[in-house]
Amino acid sequence: MEREARFEAIACADPERLVVIADEVLETLDVEVTRGPTVGLLMVRVEEPLERLPFNFAEVTVSEAEVAVGAHRGYAMVMGKSLERALAGAVVDAAIEAGHPMSPRIEAFLAEAQVAADQAWADRWSVIAPTRVRFEDVT
Amino acid sequence: MGYSSVRGGLDAIEHAERLIHNQVTDGGDILEVSQVADHLQLITDQVMGEGGVYDVELGALAVKQAEGDPIEAAFLLRAYRTTLPRVGYSLASSGRELRITRRISSAFRDIPGGQVLGRTRDYTQRLMDFSLLDGGEPMPLGLIAQADAPDDDEFPLVIDVLRAQELMPAAPDRPADIEPFDVTREPLRFPATRSARLQGLARAETGALLSLAYAGMRGYGGDHGYIAELRQGDLPVKISHPVTGRAVNIGWVSVTECYQIVGGQASKAKDRPDYTMGYGMVIGRNERKAISMSIIDASLKKEVKSGNVIEDEEYVLYHCDAIESMGFVEHLKLPHYVDFQASLVRTSKVRELVKAARTNA
Secondary structure (H helix, E strand, C coil), X not given: CCHHHHHHHHHHCCHHHHHHHHHHHHCCCCCEEEEEEEEEEEEEEEECCCCCXXXXXXXXXXXXXXXXXXXXEEEEEEECCCXXXXXXXXXXXXXXXXXXXXXXXXXXHHHHHHHHHHHHHHHHHHHHHHHECCCCCCC | CCXXXXXXXXXXXXXXXXXXXXXXXXXXXXXXXXXXXXXXXXHHHXXXXXXXXXXXXXXXXXXXXXXXCHHHHHHHHHHHHCCCCEEEECECEEHHHCEEEEEECCCCCCCCCCCECCCCCXXXXXXXXXXXXXXXXXXXXXXXXXXXXXXXXCXXXXXXXXXXXXXXXXXXXXXXCCCCCCCCCCCCCCCCCHHHHHHHHHCCCHHHHHHHHHHHHCCCCCCCCEEEEEEEEEEEEEEECCCCCCEEEEEEEXXXXXXXXEECCCCCCCCCCCEEEEEEEEECCCHHHHHHHHHHHHHHCCCCCCCCHHHCHHHHHHHCCHHHHHHHHHHHHCCCHHHHHHHHHHHXXXXXXXXXXXXXX
8 A cells, every 4th residue: 555545544544443553553662753643724725717726715624643663754634633543543654664563454454444435435426326417308 | 871981790791601501501402513513514514614614523513502603603613723723735626626416507408427416405395394393204315226436537627618619718727836815814905816815705704795796696796697517525635745745635625616607798809709707615515605706706807897896805805704794793782881971972062062053143
Protein backbone atom coordinates (compact mmCIF):
# COMPACT_ATOMS: atom_id res chain seq x y z
CA MET A 1 0.00 0.00 0.00
CA GLU A 2 1.43 3.39 -1.06
CA ARG A 3 1.90 5.94 1.68
CA GLU A 4 -0.82 8.20 0.27
CA ALA A 5 -3.30 5.33 0.09
CA ARG A 6 -2.40 4.44 3.67
CA PHE A 7 -3.03 8.01 4.79
CA GLU A 8 -6.45 8.03 3.12
CA ALA A 9 -7.36 4.64 4.59
CA ILE A 10 -6.43 5.87 8.08
CA ALA A 11 -8.65 8.89 7.53
CA CYS A 12 -11.68 6.72 6.79
CA ALA A 13 -10.95 3.75 9.08
CA ASP A 14 -13.27 2.78 11.92
CA PRO A 15 -12.01 4.91 14.84
CA GLU A 16 -12.51 2.32 17.56
CA ARG A 17 -10.68 -0.44 15.70
CA LEU A 18 -7.91 1.98 14.72
CA VAL A 19 -7.31 2.89 18.36
CA VAL A 20 -7.30 -0.77 19.43
CA ILE A 21 -4.64 -1.59 16.83
CA ALA A 22 -2.56 1.46 17.77
CA ASP A 23 -2.71 0.48 21.44
CA GLU A 24 -1.44 -2.96 20.51
CA VAL A 25 1.40 -1.42 18.52
CA LEU A 26 2.38 0.77 21.47
CA GLU A 27 2.89 -2.30 23.65
CA THR A 28 5.93 -3.20 21.57
CA LEU A 29 7.08 0.06 20.01
CA ASP A 30 8.60 3.22 21.49
CA VAL A 31 6.92 6.18 19.89
CA GLU A 32 7.76 9.84 20.40
CA VAL A 33 4.95 12.32 19.81
CA THR A 34 6.48 15.17 17.82
CA ARG A 35 3.39 17.20 16.97
CA GLY A 36 -0.01 17.43 18.60
CA PRO A 37 -2.32 15.74 18.73
CA THR A 38 -4.16 18.95 17.89
CA VAL A 39 -7.67 19.93 16.90
CA GLY A 40 -7.69 22.79 14.47
CA LEU A 41 -9.29 24.28 11.41
CA LEU A 42 -8.33 23.56 7.84
CA MET A 43 -9.50 26.13 5.32
CA VAL A 44 -10.95 24.31 2.32
CA ARG A 45 -10.13 25.97 -0.96
CA VAL A 46 -12.23 25.61 -4.07
CA GLU A 47 -11.41 26.47 -7.66
CA GLU A 48 -14.09 28.67 -9.15
CA PRO A 49 -14.98 27.30 -12.62
CA LEU A 50 -15.16 30.42 -14.78
CA GLU A 51 -11.72 31.93 -14.28
CA ARG A 52 -10.29 28.99 -12.36
CA LEU A 53 -9.48 31.23 -9.41
CA PRO A 54 -9.14 29.61 -6.00
CA PHE A 55 -11.18 30.94 -3.10
CA ASN A 56 -11.43 30.10 0.59
CA PHE A 57 -14.70 28.22 0.80
CA ALA A 58 -15.13 27.14 4.43
CA GLU A 59 -13.23 25.70 7.32
CA VAL A 60 -13.41 22.10 8.47
CA THR A 61 -12.41 20.85 11.88
CA VAL A 62 -9.51 18.43 11.70
CA SER A 63 -7.34 16.55 14.14
CA GLU A 64 -3.72 15.87 13.36
CA ALA A 65 -0.75 14.21 14.98
CA GLU A 66 2.80 13.36 14.11
CA VAL A 67 5.03 10.82 15.82
CA ALA A 68 8.55 9.51 15.35
CA VAL A 69 9.94 6.02 15.67
CA GLY A 70 13.66 6.56 15.40
CA ALA A 71 14.15 8.18 12.02
CA HIS A 72 10.69 7.22 10.80
CA ARG A 73 7.82 9.69 10.84
CA GLY A 74 4.20 8.80 11.23
CA TYR A 75 1.50 11.34 10.38
CA ALA A 76 -2.27 11.43 10.33
CA MET A 77 -4.92 14.06 9.78
CA VAL A 78 -8.59 13.17 10.14
CA MET A 79 -11.74 15.22 9.87
CA GLY A 80 -13.54 16.18 13.05
CA LYS A 81 -12.52 16.54 16.67
CA SER A 82 -10.80 13.30 17.54
CA LEU A 83 -7.37 13.57 19.09
CA GLU A 84 -7.24 9.86 19.91
CA ARG A 85 -8.04 8.88 16.35
CA ALA A 86 -5.39 11.21 14.90
CA LEU A 87 -2.75 9.94 17.31
CA ALA A 88 -3.67 6.32 16.62
CA GLY A 89 -3.41 7.01 12.89
CA ALA A 90 0.05 8.51 13.27
CA VAL A 91 1.16 5.55 15.38
CA VAL A 92 0.08 2.91 12.86
CA ASP A 93 1.59 4.98 10.03
CA ALA A 94 4.92 5.10 11.87
CA ALA A 95 4.71 1.40 12.70
CA ILE A 96 4.49 0.48 9.04
CA GLU A 97 7.27 2.91 8.13
CA ALA A 98 9.46 1.31 10.80
CA GLY A 99 8.70 -2.21 9.56
CA HIS A 100 6.94 -3.27 12.76
CA PRO A 101 5.95 -6.97 12.82
CA MET A 102 2.27 -5.96 12.97
CA SER A 103 2.58 -4.15 9.62
CA PRO A 104 0.87 -6.85 7.52
CA ARG A 105 -2.08 -6.89 9.92
CA ILE A 106 -2.29 -3.10 9.94
CA GLU A 107 -2.16 -2.94 6.17
CA ALA A 108 -4.86 -5.59 5.88
CA PHE A 109 -7.03 -3.59 8.29
CA LEU A 110 -6.47 -0.39 6.31
CA ALA A 111 -7.18 -2.10 2.98
CA GLU A 112 -10.39 -3.40 4.48
CA ALA A 113 -11.27 0.09 5.72
CA GLN A 114 -10.82 1.53 2.22
CA VAL A 115 -12.97 -1.22 0.70
CA ALA A 116 -15.66 -0.53 3.31
CA ALA A 117 -15.58 3.19 2.53
CA ASP A 118 -15.87 2.52 -1.21
CA GLN A 119 -18.72 0.10 -0.56
CA ALA A 120 -20.52 2.67 1.62
CA TRP A 121 -20.43 5.12 -1.30
CA ALA A 122 -21.60 2.42 -3.73
CA ASP A 123 -24.48 1.58 -1.37
CA ARG A 124 -25.41 5.23 -1.15
CA TRP A 125 -25.34 5.55 -4.92
CA SER A 126 -27.50 2.46 -5.34
CA VAL A 127 -30.46 4.26 -3.76
CA ILE A 128 -29.76 7.46 -5.71
CA ALA A 129 -29.41 5.73 -9.08
CA PRO A 130 -33.18 5.10 -9.51
CA THR A 131 -33.70 8.89 -9.51
CA ARG A 132 -31.83 9.18 -12.80
CA VAL A 133 -34.29 10.66 -15.29
CA ARG A 134 -35.12 8.91 -18.53
CA PHE A 135 -36.91 11.44 -20.73
CA GLU A 136 -39.38 10.26 -23.32
CA ASP A 137 -40.45 12.33 -26.30
CA VAL A 138 -44.18 12.87 -26.40
CA THR A 139 -45.28 13.37 -30.01
CA MET B 1 -39.08 59.15 35.27
CA GLY B 2 -35.34 59.47 35.74
CA TYR B 3 -32.72 58.28 33.30
CA SER B 4 -29.27 57.43 34.63
CA SER B 5 -26.49 54.88 34.29
CA VAL B 6 -27.04 51.79 36.38
CA ARG B 7 -25.29 48.57 37.27
CA GLY B 8 -26.67 45.31 38.52
CA GLY B 9 -29.00 42.66 37.16
CA LEU B 10 -26.37 39.91 37.30
CA ASP B 11 -28.61 37.53 39.23
CA ALA B 12 -31.44 38.09 36.78
CA ILE B 13 -29.11 37.48 33.82
CA GLU B 14 -27.81 34.24 35.30
CA HIS B 15 -31.34 33.05 35.97
CA ALA B 16 -32.38 33.91 32.41
CA GLU B 17 -29.46 31.87 31.04
CA ARG B 18 -30.50 28.93 33.22
CA LEU B 19 -34.02 29.10 31.83
CA ILE B 20 -32.60 28.65 28.31
CA HIS B 21 -30.29 25.85 29.44
CA ASN B 22 -33.14 24.00 31.12
CA GLN B 23 -35.36 24.41 28.08
CA VAL B 24 -32.69 22.58 26.06
CA THR B 25 -31.81 19.93 28.64
CA ASP B 26 -34.96 19.37 30.68
CA GLY B 27 -38.28 17.75 29.88
CA GLY B 28 -39.62 14.34 28.94
CA ASP B 29 -38.03 13.79 25.54
CA ILE B 30 -34.47 15.05 25.37
CA LEU B 31 -33.33 15.79 21.82
CA GLU B 32 -30.01 14.09 21.17
CA VAL B 33 -27.40 15.88 19.07
CA SER B 34 -27.20 12.81 16.84
CA GLN B 35 -30.96 13.11 16.21
CA VAL B 36 -30.50 16.69 15.07
CA ALA B 37 -27.66 15.63 12.77
CA ASP B 38 -29.66 12.71 11.33
CA HIS B 39 -33.15 14.17 11.08
CA LEU B 40 -32.67 17.92 10.86
CA GLN B 41 -29.96 17.88 8.24
CA LEU B 42 -31.05 20.96 6.36
CA ILE B 43 -30.95 23.29 9.35
CA THR B 44 -27.65 21.75 10.41
CA ASP B 45 -26.27 22.35 6.91
CA GLN B 46 -27.53 25.92 6.90
CA VAL B 47 -25.92 26.62 10.25
CA MET B 48 -22.59 25.14 9.18
CA GLY B 49 -22.73 27.21 6.00
CA GLU B 50 -23.52 30.47 7.74
CA GLY B 51 -21.03 29.72 10.50
CA GLY B 52 -18.43 28.95 7.86
CA VAL B 53 -17.37 25.74 9.62
CA TYR B 54 -18.05 22.22 8.40
CA ASP B 55 -18.45 19.82 11.30
CA VAL B 56 -21.76 17.99 11.43
CA GLU B 57 -21.56 17.20 15.13
CA LEU B 58 -20.75 20.80 16.06
CA GLY B 59 -23.42 22.11 13.69
CA ALA B 60 -26.06 19.86 15.24
CA LEU B 61 -24.91 20.77 18.75
CA ALA B 62 -25.23 24.45 17.90
CA VAL B 63 -28.77 23.89 16.56
CA LYS B 64 -29.75 22.14 19.77
CA GLN B 65 -28.13 24.71 22.03
CA ALA B 66 -29.75 27.58 20.12
CA GLU B 67 -33.19 25.95 20.29
CA GLY B 68 -33.29 25.78 16.49
CA ASP B 69 -32.43 29.45 15.86
CA PRO B 70 -30.14 29.18 12.80
CA ILE B 71 -28.44 32.56 13.19
CA GLU B 72 -27.82 32.07 16.89
CA ALA B 73 -26.44 28.62 16.10
CA ALA B 74 -24.16 30.02 13.39
CA PHE B 75 -22.98 32.62 15.91
CA LEU B 76 -22.07 29.82 18.33
CA LEU B 77 -20.05 28.11 15.60
CA ARG B 78 -18.28 31.35 14.66
CA ALA B 79 -17.44 31.99 18.30
CA TYR B 80 -16.15 28.45 18.77
CA ARG B 81 -13.93 28.58 15.70
CA THR B 82 -12.00 31.47 17.21
CA THR B 83 -10.74 29.08 19.91
CA LEU B 84 -9.13 26.75 17.38
CA PRO B 85 -5.81 27.21 15.60
CA ARG B 86 -5.71 27.31 11.82
CA VAL B 87 -3.66 24.29 10.81
CA GLY B 88 -3.44 25.28 7.16
CA TYR B 89 -5.15 25.48 3.81
CA SER B 90 -6.32 22.62 1.66
CA LEU B 91 -5.36 22.15 -1.95
CA ALA B 92 -8.01 23.69 -4.18
CA SER B 93 -10.76 21.23 -5.08
CA SER B 94 -13.03 21.71 -8.05
CA GLY B 95 -16.72 21.06 -8.56
CA ARG B 96 -15.61 18.64 -11.27
CA GLU B 97 -14.42 16.34 -8.48
CA LEU B 98 -17.80 16.26 -6.77
CA ARG B 99 -19.13 12.85 -5.84
CA ILE B 100 -22.59 13.51 -7.25
CA THR B 101 -25.75 12.79 -5.25
CA ARG B 102 -28.03 15.09 -7.24
CA ARG B 103 -27.61 16.90 -10.51
CA ILE B 104 -30.16 18.69 -12.63
CA SER B 105 -30.20 21.22 -15.43
CA SER B 106 -33.06 23.56 -16.25
CA ALA B 107 -31.30 24.79 -19.39
CA PHE B 108 -30.85 21.49 -21.21
CA ARG B 109 -33.00 18.39 -21.11
CA ASP B 110 -30.30 16.00 -22.25
CA ILE B 111 -27.01 16.58 -20.51
CA PRO B 112 -23.97 14.34 -20.63
CA GLY B 113 -24.37 11.85 -17.83
CA GLY B 114 -28.09 12.58 -17.49
CA GLN B 115 -30.11 14.26 -14.80
CA VAL B 116 -30.17 12.75 -11.34
CA LEU B 117 -32.90 13.98 -9.03
CA GLY B 118 -31.42 12.58 -5.84
CA ARG B 119 -33.28 13.60 -2.70
CA THR B 120 -35.74 16.35 -3.55
CA ARG B 121 -39.24 17.56 -2.76
CA ASP B 122 -39.30 19.81 -5.85
CA TYR B 123 -42.05 17.80 -7.53
CA THR B 124 -44.06 16.96 -4.42
CA GLN B 125 -47.27 18.55 -3.25
CA ARG B 126 -46.85 20.43 0.00
CA LEU B 127 -49.28 18.42 2.10
CA MET B 128 -48.90 17.76 5.79
CA ASP B 129 -47.96 14.16 6.47
CA PHE B 130 -49.93 13.34 9.60
CA SER B 131 -48.50 9.83 9.74
CA LEU B 132 -45.33 11.44 11.10
CA LEU B 133 -47.24 12.24 14.28
CA ASP B 134 -47.00 8.53 15.01
CA GLY B 135 -43.42 8.20 13.80
CA GLY B 136 -44.21 7.31 10.19
CA GLU B 137 -43.02 4.32 8.24
CA PRO B 138 -40.18 4.20 5.69
CA MET B 139 -41.37 3.70 2.10
CA PRO B 140 -39.88 0.96 -0.08
CA LEU B 141 -37.21 2.21 -2.47
CA GLY B 142 -36.60 1.08 -6.00
CA LEU B 143 -33.19 -0.17 -5.01
CA ILE B 144 -30.94 -1.13 -7.87
CA ALA B 145 -29.02 -4.11 -6.60
CA GLN B 146 -25.24 -3.75 -6.95
CA ALA B 147 -25.41 -0.48 -8.85
CA ASP B 148 -21.83 0.52 -9.58
CA ALA B 149 -20.81 3.88 -8.22
CA PRO B 150 -20.46 6.36 -11.09
CA ASP B 151 -17.10 6.91 -12.74
CA ASP B 152 -15.19 10.07 -11.90
CA ASP B 153 -15.91 11.56 -15.33
CA GLU B 154 -19.51 10.38 -15.61
CA PHE B 155 -20.98 13.84 -14.96
CA PRO B 156 -19.04 16.43 -16.97
CA LEU B 157 -19.96 20.07 -16.42
CA VAL B 158 -22.81 21.37 -18.54
CA ILE B 159 -20.99 24.67 -19.07
CA ASP B 160 -18.42 22.69 -21.03
CA VAL B 161 -21.14 22.11 -23.64
CA LEU B 162 -21.53 25.86 -24.00
CA ARG B 163 -17.80 26.30 -24.11
CA ALA B 164 -17.49 23.67 -26.83
CA GLN B 165 -20.04 25.62 -28.89
CA GLU B 166 -18.09 28.84 -28.25
CA LEU B 167 -21.11 30.36 -26.53
CA MET B 168 -19.04 30.90 -23.42
CA PRO B 169 -15.41 31.89 -23.11
CA ALA B 170 -13.10 28.89 -23.01
CA ALA B 171 -11.78 27.76 -19.64
CA PRO B 172 -8.51 29.55 -19.02
CA ASP B 173 -5.36 27.89 -17.77
CA ARG B 174 -5.22 27.80 -14.00
CA PRO B 175 -3.59 31.06 -12.85
CA ALA B 176 -0.27 30.47 -11.15
CA ASP B 177 0.05 30.96 -7.40
CA ILE B 178 -2.76 33.37 -6.72
CA GLU B 179 -3.27 33.68 -2.97
CA PRO B 180 -7.01 34.04 -2.35
CA PHE B 181 -8.29 36.66 0.05
CA ASP B 182 -9.40 35.33 3.43
CA VAL B 183 -12.26 37.25 5.03
CA THR B 184 -11.69 35.37 8.29
CA ARG B 185 -8.23 36.90 8.55
CA GLU B 186 -8.46 40.33 6.95
CA PRO B 187 -11.15 43.00 6.90
CA LEU B 188 -12.93 43.36 3.58
CA ARG B 189 -11.64 46.09 1.30
CA PHE B 190 -13.34 47.45 -1.78
CA PRO B 191 -13.18 46.81 -4.60
CA ALA B 192 -13.09 43.26 -3.33
CA THR B 193 -11.31 40.47 -5.15
CA ARG B 194 -13.46 37.76 -6.67
CA SER B 195 -12.13 35.30 -4.08
CA ALA B 196 -13.29 37.60 -1.26
CA ARG B 197 -16.71 37.93 -2.86
CA LEU B 198 -17.16 34.19 -3.25
CA GLN B 199 -16.02 33.47 0.30
CA GLY B 200 -18.29 36.18 1.68
CA LEU B 201 -21.27 34.89 -0.25
CA ALA B 202 -20.58 31.25 0.65
CA ARG B 203 -20.84 32.08 4.38
CA ALA B 204 -23.70 34.55 3.98
CA GLU B 205 -27.13 34.19 5.49
CA THR B 206 -29.48 32.16 3.33
CA GLY B 207 -32.45 34.50 3.72
CA ALA B 208 -30.38 37.58 2.95
CA LEU B 209 -29.10 36.08 -0.31
CA LEU B 210 -32.57 34.84 -1.22
CA SER B 211 -34.05 38.30 -0.70
CA LEU B 212 -31.37 40.03 -2.77
CA ALA B 213 -31.57 37.44 -5.56
CA TYR B 214 -35.36 37.65 -5.65
CA ALA B 215 -35.26 41.43 -5.85
CA GLY B 216 -32.67 41.17 -8.59
CA MET B 217 -34.74 38.74 -10.63
CA ARG B 218 -37.79 41.01 -10.31
CA GLY B 219 -35.91 43.79 -12.02
CA TYR B 220 -33.66 45.34 -9.41
CA GLY B 221 -30.35 44.66 -11.08
CA GLY B 222 -30.36 40.91 -11.46
CA ASP B 223 -31.16 38.54 -14.27
CA HIS B 224 -33.61 35.74 -14.79
CA GLY B 225 -30.87 33.42 -15.92
CA TYR B 226 -30.86 29.70 -16.52
CA ILE B 227 -29.50 27.01 -14.28
CA ALA B 228 -27.02 25.23 -16.48
CA GLU B 229 -26.45 22.86 -13.63
CA LEU B 230 -27.36 22.46 -10.00
CA ARG B 231 -25.29 19.85 -8.24
CA GLN B 232 -25.20 18.30 -4.82
CA GLY B 233 -22.55 15.96 -3.61
CA ASP B 234 -19.38 15.47 -1.67
CA LEU B 235 -16.33 17.58 -2.33
CA PRO B 236 -12.95 16.01 -1.57
CA VAL B 237 -10.81 17.77 1.02
CA LYS B 238 -7.22 17.41 -0.09
CA ILE B 239 -3.94 18.36 1.49
CA SER B 240 -0.35 17.95 0.52
CA HIS B 241 1.08 15.01 2.47
CA PRO B 242 3.75 16.47 4.77
CA VAL B 243 6.21 13.67 4.04
CA THR B 244 5.69 12.85 0.36
CA GLY B 245 4.31 16.21 -0.80
CA ARG B 246 1.69 14.46 -2.92
CA ALA B 247 -2.04 15.22 -2.77
CA VAL B 248 -4.07 13.12 -0.36
CA ASN B 249 -7.75 13.13 0.53
CA ILE B 250 -8.65 13.47 4.21
CA GLY B 251 -12.41 13.26 3.71
CA TRP B 252 -15.43 14.82 2.09
CA VAL B 253 -17.56 17.91 2.60
CA SER B 254 -21.20 17.94 1.57
CA VAL B 255 -21.88 20.87 -0.79
CA THR B 256 -24.36 22.30 -3.25
CA GLU B 257 -23.16 24.21 -6.30
CA CYS B 258 -24.97 26.17 -8.97
CA TYR B 259 -23.87 27.24 -12.42
CA GLN B 260 -26.14 30.05 -13.55
CA ILE B 261 -25.86 31.21 -17.16
CA VAL B 262 -26.87 34.72 -18.05
CA GLY B 263 -26.56 36.97 -21.05
CA GLY B 264 -26.86 35.72 -24.58
CA GLN B 265 -27.97 39.07 -26.00
CA ALA B 266 -26.41 40.02 -29.32
CA SER B 267 -25.06 43.52 -29.80
CA LYS B 268 -23.07 45.45 -32.32
CA ALA B 269 -20.25 45.76 -29.83
CA LYS B 270 -19.64 42.04 -29.63
CA ASP B 271 -18.68 39.42 -32.17
CA ARG B 272 -21.25 36.97 -30.89
CA PRO B 273 -23.93 36.65 -28.21
CA ASP B 274 -21.73 35.24 -25.47
CA TYR B 275 -23.16 33.90 -22.28
CA THR B 276 -21.49 34.38 -18.99
CA MET B 277 -21.97 32.68 -15.69
CA GLY B 278 -22.61 33.23 -12.02
CA TYR B 279 -21.33 30.66 -9.59
CA GLY B 280 -22.53 29.49 -6.22
CA MET B 281 -21.14 26.90 -3.87
CA VAL B 282 -22.40 26.44 -0.32
CA ILE B 283 -22.03 23.94 2.48
CA GLY B 284 -24.50 21.07 2.62
CA ARG B 285 -27.85 20.70 0.91
CA ASN B 286 -28.94 24.29 0.47
CA GLU B 287 -30.07 24.85 -3.10
CA ARG B 288 -31.93 28.06 -2.29
CA LYS B 289 -28.69 29.64 -1.14
CA ALA B 290 -26.54 28.22 -3.94
CA ILE B 291 -28.92 29.51 -6.63
CA SER B 292 -29.20 32.90 -4.93
CA MET B 293 -25.42 33.12 -4.65
CA SER B 294 -25.01 32.39 -8.35
CA ILE B 295 -27.54 35.11 -9.28
CA ILE B 296 -25.78 37.66 -7.07
CA ASP B 297 -22.35 36.61 -8.33
CA ALA B 298 -23.51 37.18 -11.91
CA SER B 299 -24.88 40.61 -10.97
CA LEU B 300 -21.71 41.66 -9.17
CA LYS B 301 -19.68 40.68 -12.24
CA LYS B 302 -21.64 42.94 -14.58
CA GLU B 303 -19.49 45.40 -16.45
CA VAL B 304 -22.39 47.74 -17.13
CA LYS B 305 -24.23 48.47 -13.89
CA SER B 306 -27.83 49.61 -13.58
CA GLY B 307 -27.32 51.21 -10.17
CA ASN B 308 -29.26 48.62 -8.17
CA VAL B 309 -27.91 47.36 -4.88
CA ILE B 310 -27.50 43.76 -6.03
CA GLU B 311 -24.69 44.97 -8.31
CA ASP B 312 -22.99 46.85 -5.48
CA GLU B 313 -20.47 44.55 -3.82
CA GLU B 314 -20.07 46.79 -0.79
CA TYR B 315 -23.83 46.78 -0.18
CA VAL B 316 -24.13 43.03 -0.75
CA LEU B 317 -21.10 41.86 1.21
CA TYR B 318 -21.63 44.19 4.16
CA HIS B 319 -25.27 43.23 4.57
CA CYS B 320 -25.48 39.52 3.83
CA ASP B 321 -23.58 38.15 6.82
CA ALA B 322 -25.90 36.63 9.43
CA ILE B 323 -23.77 37.37 12.45
CA GLU B 324 -22.98 40.96 11.49
CA SER B 325 -26.57 41.88 10.65
CA MET B 326 -28.09 40.04 13.60
CA GLY B 327 -25.57 41.59 15.96
CA PHE B 328 -26.21 45.12 14.81
CA VAL B 329 -30.00 44.88 14.72
CA GLU B 330 -30.33 42.99 17.98
CA HIS B 331 -27.84 45.11 19.88
CA LEU B 332 -30.78 47.51 20.16
CA LYS B 333 -32.04 45.21 22.93
CA LEU B 334 -29.07 46.05 25.11
CA PRO B 335 -29.22 49.01 27.49
CA HIS B 336 -28.92 52.35 25.74
CA TYR B 337 -29.82 54.30 28.86
CA VAL B 338 -27.10 56.90 28.53
CA ASP B 339 -27.60 57.33 24.77
CA PHE B 340 -31.31 57.82 25.17
CA GLN B 341 -30.86 60.15 28.10
CA ALA B 342 -28.63 62.31 25.90
CA SER B 343 -31.31 62.23 23.22
CA LEU B 344 -33.94 63.30 25.73
CA VAL B 345 -31.78 66.18 26.96
CA ARG B 346 -31.21 67.30 23.39
CA THR B 347 -34.91 67.02 22.54
CA SER B 348 -35.88 68.90 25.68
CA LYS B 349 -33.41 71.67 24.84
CA VAL B 350 -34.74 71.94 21.29
CA ARG B 351 -38.29 72.14 22.61
CA GLU B 352 -37.26 74.95 24.93
CA LEU B 353 -35.59 76.81 22.09
CA VAL B 354 -38.61 76.35 19.84
CA LYS B 355 -40.92 77.50 22.61
CA ALA B 356 -38.74 80.55 23.26
CA ALA B 357 -38.64 81.39 19.56
CA ARG B 358 -42.43 81.16 19.28
CA THR B 359 -42.84 83.36 22.38
CA ASN B 360 -40.49 85.97 20.93
CA ALA B 361 -42.11 85.87 17.47
